[in-house]
Structure formats: C-alpha cells, structure tokens
Amino acid sequence: xxxxxxxxxxxxxxxxxxxxxxxxxxxxxxxxxxxxxxxxxxxxxxxxxxxxxxxxxxxxxxxxxxxxxxxxxxxxxxxxxxxxxxxxxxxxxxxxxxxxxxxxxxxxxxxxxxxxxxxxxxxxxxxxxxxxxxxxxxxxxxxxxxxxxxxxxxxxxxxxxxxxxxxxxxxxxxxxxxxxxxxxxxxxxxxxxxxxxxxxxxxxxxxxxxxxxxxxxxxxxxxxxxxxxxxxxxxxxxxxxxxxxxxxxxxxxxxxxxxxxxxxxxxxxxxxxxxxxxxxxxxxxxxxxxxxxxxxxxxxxxxxxxxxxxxxxxxxxxxxxxxxxxxxxxxxxxxxxxxxxxxxx
Ligand SMILES: Nc1ncnc2c1ncn2[C@@H]1O[C@H](COP(=O)(O)OP(=O)(O)O)[C@@H](O)[C@H]1O
Ligand code: SF4
Ligand SMILES: [Mg+2]
Numbered sequence: 001x002x003x004x005x006x007x008x009x010x011x012x013x014x015x016x017x018x019x020x021x022x023x024x025x026x027x028x029x030x031x032x033x034x035x036x037x038x039x040x041x042x043x044x045x046x047x048x049x050x051x052x053x054x055x056x057x058x059x060x061x062x063x064x065x066x067x068x069x070x071x072x073x074x075x076x077x078x079x080x081x082x083x084x085x086x087x088x089x090x091x092x093x094x095x096x097x098x099x100x101x102x103x104x105x106x107x108x109x110x111x112x113x114x115x116x117x118x119x120x121x122x123x124x125x126x127x128x129x130x131x132x133x134x135x136x137x138x139x140x141x142x143x144x145x146x147x148x149x150x151x152x153x154x155x156x157x158x159x160x161x162x163x164x165x166x167x168x169x170x171x172x173x174x175x176x177x178x179x180x181x182x183x184x185x186x187x188x189x190x191x192x193x194x195x196x197x198x199x200x201x202x203x204x205x206x207x208x209x210x211x212x213x214x215x216x217x218x219x220x221x222x223x224x225x226x227x228x229x230x231x232x233x234x235x236x237x238x239x240x241x242x243x244x245x246x247x248x249x250x251x252x253x254x255x256x257x258x259x260x261x262x263x264x265x266x267x268x269x270x271x272x273x274x275x276x277x278x279x280x281x282x283x284x285x286x287x288x289x290x291x292x293x294x295x296x297x298x299x300x301x302x303x304x305x306x307x308x309x310x311x312x313x314x315x316x317x318x319x320x321x322x323x324x325x326x327x328x329x330x331x332x333x334x335x336x337x338x339x340x341x342x343x344x345x
Contacts (some may be wrong), residue, residue, distance in 0.1 A: 001068060003028045003086075003159055003192050004049060009062035010266075011044050011053065011216075017263040018044040020216035020271070021062065021287075028159065031183070031193040033203030033224065035239065036213035037260045042196040045213070046162045049194065050087050051079060067159065088153035088191070090182070092165040094146035098137040104148050105133030111152045125151045125181050143174035150182055157189040164196045179206065200243035204228045212236045215261050215271025222296035230310075232293035233300050235272045237310045270300065278302055 004026040011019040019041050026032050034042050047053045048064055051071050064071040066086050074082060091097045099107055108118045122132060125147040137145055146166060153161060163182060167175040183206055186193050197203050203210055204224055211221040212233065220233040231237040241254040258275035261267070266287075270276070273283040280302070288299040293307055300306070 002026060002065075003067060004194070005063075005065040006045065006048070007063050007065070009045070009048060009064060010060040011041075011048060012058050012060050013054075013056050015264060017265055018057070018216055019048070019062075020263055020267055022213070022217055023290075024211050024218050024221065026160065026192050026194060029190050029192055030209060031186070031195060031207045032209045032211060033195045033197055033207035034211045034213060034218075035197055035200055035203055037239075037256065038198075039260050039262065040213040041216040042213055043164050044216075046089075046164045046194060046196050049160070049162050050083055050089060052089070084156065086159045088156070088158035088161040090146070090149050090153050090161065090163045090166045092168050094142055094149045094166075094169070095137050095140070097149050098145060100137055102136075103133065104135050104137065104140070108133075108148070108152060108155070111155050116155070121151045121155050122148070124154070124185060126177075127151070141174075142170050143178055146170065146178050147181060150178070150185070154185045154189065154191070158191055160192045160194060161186055162194045162196070165198065167202075168198070175202075200228060200240065212239065215263060215267055217267075217271070217299060219272070219299045220296055222294075226295050230294065232296045232298045232303050232307065232310060234276050234278055234306065234310065238275075278306060 002025040004024070006022055006024040009019050009022045010017070022041060022045055024032070024045070034045065036042055044053065044057070048059070049066065049071070059072050063073070066082060069078070069082055071079065071082065098104070105118055108121060109116060112118065112121065118133060119130070122128070127144060127147050132140065132144065132148070140148065161182070166182065167178050170178060179202065182193070185191070193207070195203065195207055207224045209222060210224045210227040211218045212227065212235065213219065214235045220227055220231065220236045227236060228240050231240055238254070238256040242256050256275070261271050261274070263271065269282070269284045269286050270279070270288050273279040276283065283301055286301065288301050290297050290299055291303050293303045
C-alpha cells in the first residue's frame with residue numbers, strides 16, 4: 001500500500017480550477033519531486049495532502065489517502081491525529097511559518113511536549129548556538145528560521161514531509177545546506193519526502209522519483225533519471241531543456257514558449273495543446289488517459305509515437321570565438337502554438 005495516494009483530485013478556488021484530476025503515489029521512504037511552472041498546482045496539491053487548503057478552496061472530486069485514511073472525509077479529531085502522527089510540513093517562508101510572538105525555544109517545547117530535548121532537536125538541524133533558543137523568529141536569518149521550522153516538522157519523525165519550495169527564499173549557499181539537512185534527517189527517520197520545486201537540477205540530484213505537473217494534473221511521473229533525462233511528455237521535454245543544468249557548454253537554453261493556462265473549469269482536452277508542437281485536433285478536445293512509456297506514466301495522446309523523438313540529444317550551438325558575434329539562431333525544437341494562452345471550461 002502507498003503511504004500517499006492522490007486519486008483524480010479536483011480542487012476549485014472561486015473562479016480557478018487549481019487541480020484538474022491530479023494523481024500521485026508516494027511509497028514509504030521514497031522522495032518524490034513535484035515540478036512544474038508557477039500556477040501548475042504544486043502548492044495546492046501539497047496543502048491538500050494535509051487538508052490545509054485556504055477557506056476558498058473546495059474539493060470537487062477525488063480523494064487523498066494518507067496511510068489508507070481518506071483525508072477529506074475524516075472528522076476533525078481524526079484529522080488532527082493523522083496530521084500529528086503521519087505528516088510534517090515545511091513552507092517557503094520560514095519566518096512566516098513560526099509564531100512571531102514566541103521565543104524559538106518555547107515554540108519547540110510546545111511541539112515536543114514535556115521531556116522533549118530541545119537542544120538535541122536543534123543540533124539535528126545543525127543549530128548549536130544556545131542563543132537561538134532565546135531568540136524571536138524575526139531575529140533569525142532566513143536559513144536559521146528554516147532550520148527551526150524543519151526541526152519542528154521532523155521532531156515527531158513523520159512518515160511524510162511535504163516541503164513546498166523550502167529553499168526558494170534562501171541564497172544559494174544556504175539553500176544546499178538546508179536541503180542537506182532535510183534529506184539527511186528524512187533518510188535517518190525513514191520519512192518520505194514530497195518536494196515541491198521549480199529547481200529541476202536539485203530535484204534530479206536528490207529525489208528518487210519525479211512528478212511533472214501541468215494545468216493541475218500530473219502529466220508525467222517515474223524515476224527521476226528517466227523523467228528528466230529521457231522525458232516522455234512534450235511538456236517535460238520542454239521544461240528539461242529550460243533548466244540551467246541542461247546548459248552543457250555551448251548548449252543554448254530553451255525557455256518553454258508561451259504561458260501556462262489558468263483553468264476556470266475542466267480542461268476539455270490536453271491543457272498543453274496551445275503550446276505543444278506535436279498537438280493534433282483531438283488534443284484540444286479529448287483528455288489524454290494515462291499510458292506507460294518505459295518506466296514512466298504519461299498523459300499524452302502521442303506519447304508512444306513520440307518516444308524516440310523526445311529523447312533525441314540537444315544539438316549543441318557552435319561555440320563563438322569572439323563575444324561580438326552572436327551564435328546563429330537555430331529553430332526551437334518545440335514551437336509555440338500561435339493562439340490562446342487560456343484554457344477555459
Ligand atoms: N488562495 C487562492 N485563491 C484563488 N486561486 C488560487 C489560490 N491559490 C492558488 N490559486 C490558483 O490555483 C492555481 C494553482 O496554484 P498553485 O497551487 O499555487 O500552483 P504552484 O504552486 O504550482 O505555483 C493557480 O492558477 C493559482 O492562481
Ligand atoms: S496530448 Fe497532444 S497536445 Fe498534449 S502533449 Fe500530447 S501531443 Fe501535445
Ligand atoms: Mg507554489
């Protein structure tokens with residue numbers, strides 16, 4: 001049994017459909033990176049795991065199971081118990097996630113309860129300075145505050161840690177250290193990680209599996225090396241080419257052309273169709289069903305047919321000897337579609 005199962009989840013805000021039939025499985029002990037452009041539904045998915053969505057959000061369809069328990073159908077007391085026993089959360093804004101009116105030590109004591117060793121838990125996140133205990137959150141740097149938030153989230157050794165862009169607000173040196181702390185603690189405790197991120201290279205380095213989100217659905221998932229190295233969905237291929245790690249010497253980065261959709265209801269077909277170079281008529285009005293390509297689960301009508309074309313190596317651009325001579329512009333492998341940027345019901 002999976003530790004986390006998200007099945008056909010549809011979440012609506014007042015006028016926006018944030019999740020449009022999202023599906024995801026996470027096994028005990030594995031780390032899964034969820035990637036996609038802004039607005040693809042990553043944070044909504046992460047918050048839905050603990051039923052921590054804003055008031056305006058409504059679960060319209062589908063379910064979330066944590067350790068077999070249907071999160072959206074539990075009474076309040078059972079939900080609190082499930083969150084305490086199984087789940088931990090770390091968010092992007094570390095200072096905002098701590099209580100500004102309480103000293104750090106007191107906040108940790110509240111989480112740990114009587115007998116909890118506050119210094120031990122701060123030591124685990126490599127915060128050994130005792131002054132941290134007496135500090136208020138605003139007196140800490142972003143990196144220190146995030147370590148405190150991690151210590152609190154991991155204090156109970158949860159089965160699953162949901163980390164929503166936990167390093168996005170930190171500078172690059174601190175980012176690596178904080179990521180190390182999270183992955184090391186999780187490995188020691190056997191905690192699964194759901195790592196929501198824009199940072200493809202970091203996900204490729206650290207996660208066992210990757211789920212790629214587009215328009216509120218997981219459009220491709222599978223082992224990280226396969227999904228990011230040999231994508232089977234045209235969107236994953238475009239995203240992988242836009243990541244800085246793809247910038248081998250002399251290789252031009254390709255931004256994903258066009259803009260992501262803002263859904264106001266169910267996408268009638270594939271939400272990527274307006275930006276997809278391979279789109280055909282049915283893509284605009286038939287929702288793709290999952291297909292298996294190699295080790296990946298893919299939502300694309302043409303995934304089988306495109307298998308070899310998407311894995312073709314990126315052609316290196318000529319390396320320029322003189323800085324004033326720009327490289328000749330090569331045709332983009334994935335052409336932007338000329339029309340809409342919005343997909344509506
Ligand atoms: N509190 C909210 N109220 C209304 N719409 C929201 C809210 N939060 C997110 N959305 C919308 O839901 C969609 C998915 O957003 P989000 O889950 O934050 O994606 P991501 O984390 O990938 O950027 C976007 O179109 C976003 O504008
Ligand atoms: S279903 Fe069609 S539009 Fe969507 S990714 Fe596949 S080919 Fe492109
Ligand atoms: Mg987000």
